[in-house]
Amino acid sequence: MASDATLTFPGPCPSPERALLTLGDPYAAWFRETIGVPTAAQCQAWPSLHRGENLLVAAPTASGKTLAAFLPIIKKLTGMTKADGVAGAESSKPRTLGLTEPRPLGSSPLPRFLTGAALTALPGLRTASAPATRLACLYITPLKALSRDAAKNLRRHLQELRRFDPRLRTIRVGLRTGDSSAKARRLHLERPPHILLTTPESLAIMLSQSRWCDVFRNLRWVVVDEVHALIGNKRGADLALSLERLETLVAERHPSRALQRIGLSGTCVPLDIAARFLVGVGRRCTIAHQADRAPMELIVEHLPAERGDSARPAGFMARLIERLTPELARNRTTLIFTNIRSIAERLTWVLRRRFPSWTEQIAVHHSSLAVERRRRVERRLKKGKLRVVVTSTSLELGIDIGSVDSVVFVHPPGGVARTIQRLGRSGHKPGQPRRGLFLTAGIAELLEATVTAASGSAGQLEPLKVVDEPHDVLCQHLVGMAMTGWRSRSETLNIIRRAFPYRKLNEADFEHCLAYLSGKKSNGADWLPSRLQWRGNEFAIINQWTASLLRRNFGSIINEEPRAIRLLIPASDNNTEPRSLPVGTVEEAYADRLRPGDRFVLDGRCFQFRRHEDGALLVEEVAGSPIVPHWTTGGWHLAPELARRLFVFRCQAAEALRDGLQAFADFLRLEYGLEDAGIAELTRLFLMQETISEIPALDCLLIESIDNDARQEVYFHTPLSRAANDAMARVLAWRLYRERGLEGPAVVADLGFMLSLPTCQPLTPDAWRGLLAAERFADDLSEAVSESPSLRDRFARVAMTGLMVLRQPWGGRRKVGGRDWVQRRLFEQVRHHEPDFVLLRQAEREVHREVCDAPAALSFLEALPSMEVRFRSLSEVSPFAAAWTQPAQISAELAETPGNVLERLHHQLVG
């Protein structure tokens, strides 16, 4: 395998003048006149790009990253010769594209049902259909909205630059996303733009079409925007594979040329991971890094329930509104992050009622609102027409949203990188201070926000993790590659292994993917319809029908199946038909429970459900008090690093407390900037924990047990995130059941978990040690999750990404199976037929690594022999357990007996 990427950090940052010199006039002149002085990121980027190096630009928001990448590209575009098919070469005479224009040779539509054998003829066809102009630069962004925004900005800059360099008149910018019309797509192919902006999903679709592959063979630059947002998920793996496929296409036509890859990233660590991800295996990359020095103001305020003060509002929402009132009044625009959609909706509804005169200036923004509604909010926000925007997370990443004065975090976001990202939405101009206010509900949130704010100010971001060779995404790309001609096994494996997430892909896994796509079991027996046909050692798509169907189903973003909500617009007087407008979506499970007449809130407005029509729910806007819809969410749990930091913070605070109350208060005030109200709450919490139990130390595992009437609750205090505790709880519950016949539900939370067991002889610390052994941990976890809904749900997602089942099947969905057919039926069938099935193993891996953080749990358990296990029998729940573990919802999927099920079901029905 080729060696890993070589990374270079440029020397001292060149002066602005030197950097502008590398651009040369007229671009330098334009820059001086319209923008002014280049930023540090631009100064580092331009010389490097001028030399043709791969480059990662890591810089905070508003440090001119887009221009850092684009100006050298535009300059080189205009300097290209006619043979390159770009810019000055192209006649400035406007071309007319229409039906009368002679179609280029070979661009006639291919027969609809091309057999695989006929595909061999495609290369000949492709070379004949060389485009009139050549696509030189691809710009890839993670969001459609971002692509649109970037295209707009780029066109604006080009417009201005044309005054300085008339050759730029011929440079065209295109936008290709899932929203692009069929006509726009066709025009892009017939006359490719010089710069094309797109998303990873649209790129994968284009790469599966021979004509687009031909267009891509002339590429010179690929710019990946917001690299850090793609690295940790399957979309990143998808993109990494697409980039390698692009590289191969370019090398086929221009053997001596390599794509110049440019990555733009916000603040992230470690930079080398981002760079390696960008350039793939065996290539060099330069990193231009501009540290985030913009002043940051992070304030933590606790909104505790007032004890015995009836004059103060009791509920968190009421206290929140009371606190927000002065905050909203002092800012021109405030952006409020709530983490989840239902809180965003509820808060918007309450704010609109509290400030009726601002109703039009208060908006909500989340992913379950119709695109039109979201775009409207973004437009109005950018124009400064909104006073308050409440969002779940959807405005965290994305378009420039103009001047936001302050960001409010209702509940902390669970990670430092997320906090910085959200904070970057305020003061979206270089040098402007970013102001963030955390408003916390419970004591656990107060501590979390305190540590998050301190870590944020110190720039301690969570390290990026690259998603590890997802095989479902690989299957998609194998199919995509097979759509453009015959592929050899070995060459395909080589291409895939050059993508950073797949650098360690072993041949057996690769073969398993090919076997699945060929409809074979691992023993070679047939069991599924084949997607591929074989000719010796080469494969191609089985037929064109399959190609066009599967292409429609590309992508790794899996949404819960939503039901559209449409607002009924009654017919007006002049005989117009009644119509309906899209408002947003709710989940099918929620829609199932709605009955005509029910009221709910969406888009911050109260709607009354009227009837179903064409799969949508028709509603009318009414006055009254609505209920808030429920959307399934992964929750917002602590990042593992933050969980550990929080645990350490508790240990340090406990040490300070041993030196006295004053030392404790000083520690909180001076080191963490806490105010008196928060200090008082924390003092009470820590003193009570010390009195009732003890404050868990770093080198010990504290186990607390409380005996109730018939059951005992056992609390474990760990320095781990929820996912790692989930892994531990599942394994422990499984071992208790297997070895001692004890079963009961578990509560899993950050910093601890609880098992509820039938009362039995108390287990000694040594017995617990035995149950928490690191040996056979992975195997026991596999057994524990083998029947779990988590595994079934993951399998359903993986099966969709791996194109086993389709989002958009031919002729529409089979309704009889319902939305959980894959979890319920296909999962069982696959386990029965092929327990070692590649997509099933992928789902298991995801449960081990994502749903549960098995590696973190295992390293904790491996360290356990050198730690002290402290066991305490308590008469009441300790304050730490009450603050962290108790509020977590019961993870009911762990061990439930048929008797429990029967009893609970009966109660559900008869009350």
Next chain:
Amino acid sequence: MRVFQEWILTPWRLAIHEPTRTAVVADMHLGYDLARRQAGEAVPNIDWDGYLAPLHAAVSTHDIESLVIAGDLFEKAFDPELWRHLRKRLSGMGFSIVAIVPGNHDRGLCEQKKLPIYPDGFMLAKWTILHGHGASQADKTVLGHWHPCVLRRGRKTPCYLVGPRRLVLPAYSHDAAGVNIWRHPEWRGMRCCAIVDGVVIDAGFVPGKSAGTHATNKKSRPWEGRLQRS
């Protein structure tokens, strides 16, 4: 579980009319896997043994001679090959198919002259076996079509609905997802007999009246909170 004295509700998603020694199944949706394959999905073929195991279990434990199919025998349309195979397997088990009531999925079934087709329903003693997708004036009916289910932790559990002079069968096919009985006002007041872990349990009456506003939501849907929590 026995209802109306003469019917046995089995955990195999079929009811047995004891006096006539006849089993009634509804919604077999034969060819579901095929339909998904034709739609471009890579799913395994039907596993006949698994598919017929409930019928096999019923015939091994109860005295049954005949079988009535209450509609939606096929997922898409009459398929001669699937039918031949099904008939062969069923006769091997000792069933004789006395009636097939066509369902809304069974395109082309009515044209099969050699089969015992009863488009207007089949009389079994004093009961009319219907599919249930159309209106009927019959007095005592056994229906399929609705795939009744109760929601349990977001997942559906099949159930029988037993009302005055009416019996609604769950779908025989495991592929059929089921319809949440809360959504349909016409099931209110009927007794729900759910199949949980191989046992048919009497889970009480389908409760409630329609809710109009937030103020009455909770009151009229007492189970809502419990379902949310479960």
